[in-house]
Amino acid sequence: MPEPGIAGTRSCRNPELPEPGAASPAKLVAPILLSVNRKNKGEHVTEPLKxxxxxxxxxPFAKVGGLGDVAGSLPKALKSLGHDVRVVMPAYQKIEQGFPGVIPIDGMLRVLTGAGMIIAGGFQSxxxxxxxxxxxxxxxxxFDRxxxxxxxDDAYRFSFFSRAALELTLALDWQPDIVHAHDWHTAPAxxxxxTAPKKDKRLQNLATIFTIHNLAHQGRSSWDIIEYLNVGQTYSLNEEGYGEINFMARGIHHATMINTVSPNYSREILTPEHGVSLEGLLLHRSFxxxxxxxxxxxxxWNxxxxxxxxxxxxxDHLSARVNNKRALQKYLQLPQRDDVPLIVMVTRLDYQKGLDIVGHPLHLLLSNRIGEAQFAVLGTGAPEYERMFANLAxxxxxxxxxVLDYQTDLAPLFYAGSDIFLMPSRFEPCGLxxxxxxxxxxxxxVRATGGLADTVLDGYNGFSFNQLRWEAxxxxxxxxxxxxxTDPSTxxxxxxxxMSTDSSWSRSARSYQQLYRWAIARHLL
Incomplete structure (x- = not known):
């Protein structure tokens, strides 16, 4: 497999770049032939990107949260638009032990690090x-853990992964137009x-997109990792402590463009309340x-x-839905009643999810302070929240x-069998x-924060509240x-x-497509 060559790259900023949704200036589009016009049909056709x-x-290869959902879905939507998308992730234990449809790649990857040349292998599917x-x-x-x-050693694990993923593109003899990295784990790429002073020419001048899924997880490590990454001379950011590297901050600082997974979250992270100590850097890159x-x-999910x-x-056939409610009530060992609202939560039991304001309202609810109601929770996490729900039950x-466990195959029945879905998050970058x-x-x-505020409109397709208080x-x-x-028809x-709200990837994928083109244009200026 090829070893790194010599080149250099940098990211630059253009204060005249428009916001998403605005028309891209011709001077940004024409020089790099991002689109052509079929005059005979009057069609505007975009060229595919790598x-x-x-x-x-x-x-489904590995999933902890929403990042796994996005990485498993968005590439398919981009592919449907005609783009050549290649996904790279670490080979965790489930892959090493044999995952259906996954096969080994012939040959070895030679990854040069500050600790020397490390030999890696690969799988594909x-x-x-x-x-x-x-x-x-x-x-x-x-990764076999x-x-x-x-x-x-997570910082070193994902630094190696980021470097090896770039080497893999060279081994495949495939040159991307843009690198789309997700969260701090891929910020080292x-x-x-x-910043690296020497690299293969095929990795020169690549535009990059850095997607922030959750700003709270930042990937802090000691400065020694700079040597491990084999980057060029660099300097400490204001957001980094003495002798520290913050990979989330580095991704924000070095990426051509940055995005979050909802419009509201992109505004929230510019504030001290949600900026997690990075709001100054984010304000600097806010454009x-x-x-x-x-x-x-x-x-x-159909x-x-x-x-x-x-x-x-x-x-158009909602009458069949009640069978799922009865089945869920039976599973939960609750009375099978069609006339009583069943409220559920399917969640990670974590401080982020606003669970500290849930206990008292649930006690009031189940004490018939409004009327009869049923409640069920599916999830696992912090012991204090598990105890709270166990005591309430x-x-x-x-x-x-x-149900203090997360059973993947049971979750759809919770969604399909419940009348109300509760999500009072303290913060929520998007939420699925x-x-x-x-x-x-x-x-x-929902609580109107992050993507919850963008997707749930009070009184239209759900109910929302603003204050993080049990009274709200x-x-x-x-x-x-x-x-x-009182009003079944409403x-x-x-x-x-x-159910009629369009939450498919089709619209979002087109937004990413536009963002890629802006980033490429920006990078070449």
């Missing part, structure tokens, strides 16, 4: 239901492309930050064909069940739970359940609106 997609997790290639970087000492994250709402894989449901249904027997709930006809109640949640629960009992209208 997109290198780097992510630490990709569903395609994203399910598509022709999008996915490659896996295999290095048993770094039982968990994806949570190790003391952006940093290396922007280059764009918010693109996550989509939903409509093939994977109530009309989901085999995990008792009865399939769609917006013990107090309100026959009205509440806590509310999108799935709406798709499956469960009316969401209680009042919103009161409004929703009161409407459920409730059904909201339910229909939920």
């Amino acid at each position: 997109i290198l997609f780097l992510a630490a997790e990709v569903d 395609v994203l399910p239901g598509s022709e999008v290639p996915i490659y896996f970087i295999a290095e048993q000492n770094l 039982s968990h994806i994250y949570g190790y003391g 952006i940093m290396w492309l922007a 280059d930050i764009h918010g693109i709402l996550n989509g939903l894989d409509y093939e994977a 109530p009309a064909s989901d085999p995990r449901l008792v009865s399939n249904f769609d917006v 013990n107090t309100h027997k026959m009205k509440m069940t806590a 739970g509310q999108l799935i709930a709406m798709r499956y006809g469960s009316v969401p109640i 949640l209680w009042y919103t629960l009161y409004r929703a359940i009161y409407l459920y009992y 409730w059904r209208l909201i339910q229909n609106t939920c």
Whole structure:
């Protein structure tokens, strides 16, 4: 496999670049032949791009949160637009032990690091239901472990992955037009492309997009990792402590353009409340930050064909949905009643999810302060929240069940069998739970933050509240359940609106397509 050659690159800024949705100036488009006009048909046709997609997790091969969902879905939507997308992720233990449809790649990768030349292997497959290639970087000492994250050497693991992913493109003799890196785990690739003094000419002048899925996870490490990465001379950022590297900050600093997974979150992170100590850097790059709402894989999440449901249904056949409610109540050992609202949460039991304001409203709700109601939670996480839900379930027997586990195949029945989906997050970059709930006809109640504010409109396709206070949640629960009992026709209208809301990847993929072209144009100026 080829070894690095010699070249250099940098990122630059252009204060005249428009915001997403605005027409791109011709002077940015024409010089790099980003589009052609078929005059005979009057069509505007964009040329396909070669997109290198780097992510630490990709569903269904590895998934911890929303990052895995996006990395498993967005490339397929981009492929449907005609682009050549290649996805690269680490080969975790499930891949090493044998994952259906994954096969080894012949040959070895030679990755030059500050610790010397490290030899790695690889696997390959395609994203399910598509022709999008996915490659896996295999290095048993770094990735053949039982968990994806949570190790003391995570910064070195993902730094190696980022470098090896770039070397893989050389080995494949495939030159991308743009590198799309996700969260801090892949920021070392952006940093290396922007600062390494020597690199193969095929890696020169590559535009980069850095997607922030969750700003709270930043990938801090000691300065020694600079030598490990083999980058050129660099300097400490104001956001880094003495002797520290912050890969989230580095990705923001060095990327050609940055985006978040919802428009509202792109604004929130510019504030001290949500900037997680990086708001100064983000304000400096604010003109280059764009918010693109996550989509939903409509093939994977389709109530009309989901085999995990008792009865399939769609917006025109909602009467069949009640069978899923009865099946869920039976599973939860709750009374099978069609006339009582069933509220659910499907969530990671974490501080981010606003669970500290949930306990008292649930106690009031299940004490019949509004009317009869049932509640169930599916999820696992922090012990204090598991204890809270277990105690509530013990107090309100026959009205509440806590499934303190995450069972992937059970989640669709929670969405399809519930009347209300609760998501009172403290912060939420985008959120997929509310999108799935709406798709499956469960009316969401959310706190209006991040992507929840972008997707759930109070009184239209759900209910929302602003203040992170139990009183605000209680009042919103009161409004929703009161409407459920007193105005079934309006409730059904909201339910229909939920299911008719277009949350597919098609629109978001076109926004990414435009952002790629702007980044390439920006980088060449």
